[in-house]
Amino acid sequence: MTDRWLLIENGTVVDGDANPPLPDCAVLVHNARIVKIGSVDRETDIPRGARLEVIDARGKTVMPGLIDIHCHMTYGLARTEEEIGIYTPPELRTLIAAANVEKVLAAGVTSISQPGGSYFIGVGLREGIKQGIVHGPRMTSAGRYLTTSNGLTDWFPDATGNPDSSTGKLTNTLDEMKDEIRRQKKAGVDLIKLADSPFGDFQAFTDDELKFCADLAHQLGMQITIHARGDGEMNAAVEAGFDHIMHGNHMSDATIEKLAKSQIPLAPTQLLMHHIVEFAETLRVRPNISEATKRMNDATMDSLHRAYAAGVKFAMGTDSGFSLVPYGQWHARELEMLMLYTGMSSLEAIQAGTKHGANAMGLPDDLGVLAEGKLADIIVVDGDPVADIRVLYQPGKVETVILNGEVQTFPEDIRTRFIRNDYLPHEYGWDLLSYERAYEGAETPKTQLDWTSEQRLDVVNDVRKYEKVGAQPAAE
Secondary structure (H helix, E strand, O other), X not given: OOOOEEEEEEEEEOOOOOOOOEEEEEEEEEOOEXXXXXXXXHXXXXXXXXXXXXXXXXXOEEEEOEEEOXXXXXXXXXXXXXXXXXXXXXXXXXXXXXXXXXXXXXXXXXXXXXXXXXXXXXXXXXXXXXXXXXXXXXXXXXXXXXXXXXXXXXXXXXXOOOOOOOOEEEOOOHHHHHHHHHHHHHHOOOEXXXXXXOOOOOOOOOHHHHXXXXXXXXXXXXXXXXXXXXXXXXXXXXXXXXXXXXXXXXXXXXXXXXXXXXXXXXXXXXXXXXXXXXXXXXXXXXXXXXXXXXXXXXXXXXXXXXXXXXXXXXXXXXXXXEOOOOOOOOOOHHHHHHHHHHOOOHHHHHHHOOHHHOHHHOOOOOOOOOOOOOEOOEEEEOXXXXXXXXXXXXXXXXXXXEEOOEEOOOOOOHHHOOOOOOOXXXXXXXXXXXXXXXXXXXXXXXXXXXXXXXXXXXXXXXXXXXXXOOOOOOOO
8 A cells, every 4th residue: 555644734623522623623644544633744744755635624624424324225225115125136236236335425424334235235345345346435234134023124924935135034033043143144244133113113022032132143243233113122122232223213211211321322213204204295205104204203302302311322324225315315414313303412413423333333443533543534524514414415515535544536426326226116205305306406405403492392292292191103
């Protein structure tokens, strides 16, 4: 590797650790790591004659690259579960994933974790990125979700069986779970993903099963995560020692207290659920889906406000890969969702989208923060995300993406190249939800982030009223 130096100067540094921004600050990178932050003297800090690239970030924000710990690269912008699980051959799905992953990196997401997908395509994609065959962010990946007959990814009738093409692997006994975890370890996955009930209205795995899977995954040197929308599975996952947890839509105060004490990161992954409601008319989402999702979103706002107040650690996950959340378009909007659904500040949301995702990448001491000695995954943003988090997903605002200390280049049309499957009628929505389609080119869209604190609390208070009269908002 050629010895190289990179100097980013005159920018405002947001370090990813929720500290106040540092104006007029320089970041010096040597090869893949940050070596100095603050004032840099080119004469004394950089060897004479060294290969040096300089970026003038005057008037711009310099911050860590985003970490999306819930990104499904094998879904291919699907509208239906059939598209994901049956109709796309693995050879084509692999090529589509390889083409789409570059769009994620171009959006300023320098690390992703795929918590479940088709076959072991994620493992191949990860290795292709490492070897330079595929242009994309650093990546970790699970294999197929482990599920039970009552879990999220056992989509198909017993008469048809559980096809190998499905993203879910049916495991109804401890022996079946053990076999699948061992097989996935052999195939090279980084983490195991479990899928509990679709909407959290019951617990699909027993407490003992969750503990068994967590212990075996850890014994084999892997992490483990779970789709958990209900209080029962949330509580059981915390007790079992899962490494991070997805969703948490319905949580009791007792479960929240345990989760906060454990400091296990929670990735609400609220972006998809919010888009189903916000853009239901634009994308012709079926009314029964949008109405049920609206009820769940209201309950989620209550749960997550209480969780934030209790000190729960949050991370960023987007569920990108569906037509409603296409790759490279919306990842940073999950930070807006965290602010809306928890009440956290923009600096705390950026911390969730950077530092708090590092453990899911297996690099808790190397990623997510701009500090000396850390890996140089950095983005330069034309705007101030602390003042308005939305600049992180507005087209063209992420001007420079740096991965492992190297400035990345992308095709000019990367935002408009939608590479997808096109098989069946809609489930999540008819059309791709691009930024332009959603906001018709508005520079600064009006969204629920503009709600006053009183308006947000109105939703929370409404949910609490339902609970008092025994009319919990229903899951779909």
